[in-house]
Each structure stands twice: as C-alpha cells, then as structure tokens.
Amino acid sequence: MSKKLNRRDFIKSTTASTAGVATIASGISLTTFAVNDNPVTKEKRWGMLVDINQLSESDIDNMVNACQEENGWGNETHSTGHQKPSWIKKIKVKDRATGKIDSLPMMCQHCEQPPCVDVCPTNASMRREDGVVLVDKHLCIGCRYCMMACPYDARSFVHENLSNQKEHMPRGKGTVESCTLCVHRVDKGGVPACAEAVSGEGVIFGDLYDADSKINQTLKKIQSTQIRADLNLNTGVRYSGI
Amino acid sequence: MNRLLIILLALSYTSVFAYSGEGHINLGDKASELEDEGKSRDIHPSLSEIRKMHPEFLLHKRDKTLRQGVRTKRDSLKACVNCHSTSKDGEYIPVNAPDQFCSTCHQKVGVSLDCFSCHRTTPQEDL
Ligand code: SF4
Numbered sequence: 294m295s296k297k298l299n300r301r302d303f304i305k306s307t308t309a310s311t312a313g314v315a316t317i318a319s320g321i322s323l324t325t326f327a328v329n330d331n332p333v334t335k336e337k338r339w340g341m342l343v344d345i346n347q348l349s350e351s352d353i354d355n356m357v358n359a360c361q362e363e364n365g366w367g368n369e370t371h372s373t374g375h376q377k378p379s380w381i382k383k384i385k386v387k388d389r390a391t392g393k394i395d396s397l398p399m400m401c402q403h404c405e406q407p408p409c410v411d412v413c414p415t416n417a418s419m420r421r422e423d424g425v426v427l428v429d430k431h432l433c434i435g436c437r438y439c440m441m442a443c444p445y446d447a448r449s450f451v452h453e454n455l456s457n458q459k460e461h462m463p464r465g466k467g468t469v470e471s472c473t474l475c476v477h478r479v480d481k482g483g484v485p486a487c488a489e490a491v492s493g494e495g496v497i498f499g500d501l502y503d504a505d506s507k508i509n510q511t512l513k514k515i516q517s518t519q520i521r522a523d524l525n526l527n528t529g530v531r532y533s534g535i
Numbered sequence: 536m537n538r539l540l541i542i543l544l545a546l547s548y549t550s551v552f553a554y555s556g557e558g559h560i561n562l563g564d565k566a567s568e569l570e571d572e573g574k575s576r577d578i579h580p581s582l583s584e585i586r587k588m589h590p591e592f593l594l595h596k597r598d599k600t601l602r603q604g605v606r607t608k609r610d611s612l613k614a615c616v617n618c619h620s621t622s623k624d625g626e627y628i629p630v631n632a633p634d635q636f637c638s639t640c641h642q643k644v645g646v647s648l649d650c651f652s653c654h655r656t657t658p659q660e661d662l
C-alpha cells in the first residue's frame with residue numbers, strides 16, 4: 294500500500310513539495326502549504342533547547358499562555374485543582390546548598406525511551422518515528438497508567454465535556470493529553486507556539502540530528518542537561534543554565 | 536455470521552439510498568455552492584462510494600495523520616466539516632447537531648457518532 298522510498302527519492306520528493314494556491318471553485322481556494330505527504334522518518338529527531346539564563350519569569354508565563362492559546366486548553370470550567378489540564382507549566386527548582394531558585398518551563402520531554410508508551414495497554418500512547426510522543430485519543434481508554442508512569446508529570450486527563458476545540462487539536466473528555474511539540478505546526482515546517490513566544494534564543498527548536506541545525510550546533514558548543522538524566526530516557530527537550 | 540452480514544448489508548443499502556438522487560436535505564454551505572456550480576464530482580467522484588466508504592477513508596487517514604504526520608486535505612475530517620457546515624444568522628451550526636449534515640443519516644440508521652466529542656464541529660474561521 295505505502296510506496297517504499299529510498300533515501301534519495303525521499304529527499305527529492307521533500308524538496309519538490311512547494312507552497313502554492315489552487316482554486317477549485319470561485320470563492321473557494323485551497324491553500325496548499327509545503328505539506329509533505331511522505332510519512333515522517335527516523336532520520337530526524339525533533340527537540341528543543343531551553344536556556345534558563347535567557348528566560349525571564351514573564352517569558353515562561355508567555356510560553357504557557359502561547360500553548361494554551363494555540364492548543365485550546367486551560368478554559369475548563371468544571372475541573373478543579375489537579376484535574377485541570379496542564380501541558381506546560383512553570384516549575385521552580387531550588388539548590389538545597391545555596392538556596393538558588395531557578396524557574397523553568399516543563400512540558401512533555403519527548404523521551405526516546407518513553408515510560409508512558411511502555412505502560413499503555415492499547416498502544417494509544419505512542420512515539421512517532423521522528424521522536425514526537427503523542428496520545429492517539431482514538432485508542433485511549435482513559436486508564437491513566439501513562440500519567441502515573443511519566444516522571445515529569447507531563448500528562449493531563451480531560452475530566453469534562455468540551456466544545457469549540459481548536460480545529461487542529463482535537464481534545465475530549467475521558468482521554469489523556471500532553472504537549473504534542475505542536476506537531477501540526479512542525480509538520481508544515483513551523484515551530485512550536487511556546488518557542489515562538491520567546492524572543493531571542495531562549496528556546497531553540499530543531500532537528501537534533503541535523504548537523505546544520507542551530508540546536509545541534511548549540512548543543513555541541515554549550516553545557517546542557519536533561520532533567521532526570523539518571524533515568525536514561527534520552528529526552529528531546531534539553532535545558533541549559535541549570 | 537452470514538445472517539449478520541446480510542443484515543449489515545441491508546442496513547447499509549437503505550442508508551446509502553436514504554437520500555438517493557442528488558438531494559441530501561442538508562448539504563452544508565460550501566458543499567451546496569460547489570454543487571450549484573456542478574463541481575461536487577471534482578471532490579467526490581462517486582457519490583455511492585463516499586456514502587458507503589467514508590468511515591474507512593477517515594480511519595485510514597486518521598492513522599496516517601496522527602502516526603505518520605501526513606497532513607493532506609484528502610479525506611481529512613476538517614475538510615468534511617469545512618464544506619458540510621451550514622450557517623444560520625451569521626453562525627455555524629455544529630455539523631453533528633440534529634438534522635445537520637452528519638446527523639441526518641446517522642440518526643436514520645441509529646448509529647451514534649463519536650468523532651465530535653473531541654473534534655471541532657464547525658469550521659475554524661468565523662463567518
Ligand atoms: S515526558 Fe512523560 S509524557 Fe513525555 S514522553 Fe516522557 S514519559 Fe512520556
């Protein structure tokens with residue numbers, strides 16, 4: 294069914310997909326972005342580098358707001374306290390010795406070895422070839438094992454009926470959700486909303502494998518860390534300045 | 536098993552021909568425009584195919600989109616909703632509301648839809 298492509302074909306067809314506008318009827322035009330109709334591959338690994346030193350408190354708040362705005366969570370009226378969805382949050386870490394406090398944005402770390410995927414009984418919790426970890430809500434039965442398994446408390450459960458969701462981000466009661474790395478943008482060549490919300494280079498998004506990408510080059514130069522690196526999950530989200 | 540198959544076939548037969556001829560009672564704004572211009576067949580070359588097969592098309596497309604990142608318009612639920620929503624008094628009516636495009640047939644054959652507990656029921660853009 295799916296046509297096998299060798300690497301060269303793949304590169305050829307990716308570079309050939311361009312933006313254009315097609316008119317199918319007067320008044321209705323289909324804008325075609327550089328949509329790629331080839332499946333994602335493991336030749337890429339999407340990641341993000343967060344430089345704590347360059348992020349102010351308000352930058353982090355802006356990231357949270359941008360995520361809410363983009364993906365439409367945070368307006369749940371019937372959920373209380375811990376029931377409220379939270380795809381990205383501001384957390385504070387304190388050095389016990391010096392008392393130094395850092396604030397950092399925390400979202401799904403898009404682990405290469407994701408515990409949330411290991412425990413899912415239905416294969417709803419899944420990792421795309423390019424490293425993005427998602428919940429396939431069509432298959433999610435709402436057991437919330439993944440929420441318990443995630444060391445970063447990155448997942449939320451939707452406790453109430455929703456309406457007026459974002460077109461690109463279906464969400465509904467009884468399913469688990471978390472940061473999608475804004476795949477709907479990334480698949481069209483864009484960057485995640487939180488990264489866009491920060492000016493400067495506080496958050497760099499890109500392909501960790503691509504030697505020409507800014508994130509790859511920066512990670513080669515500077516000292517960075519994975520949160521709970523001891524768990525060996527090889528996260529896609531990296532931090533510097535902590 | 537065979538009997539079940541026959542019942543199923545009979546059901547799909549009646550549902551497929553529930554709105555035979557060209558007239559679906561509520562096609563939706565953009566879809567009606569296209570029909571008036573004689574362009575519906577550019578989108579759905581065979582009416583009986585889309586009536587019978589749309590669940591399979593959607594299922595196939597959902598896995599490709601979610602798991603493989605293939606975001607083409609063909610068979611995307613978003614595109615269905617965009618064309619088949621009807622507006623009234625400057626607002627779109629949810630496509631799964633009673634007597635709207637999705638619900639007419641599903642009501643008739645007693646199939647409950649679960650697309651729209653998660654998916655948006657109106658086009659994203661305002662009127
Ligand atoms: S951070 Fe949590 S939700 Fe995200 S991939 Fe890792 S285990 Fe899964």
Ligand code: SF4
Pocket residue numbers: 412413414415416417418428432433434435436437438439440468469
């Ligand atoms: S809540 Fe959903 S995604 Fe999480 S483990 Fe259960 S079925 Fe899988």
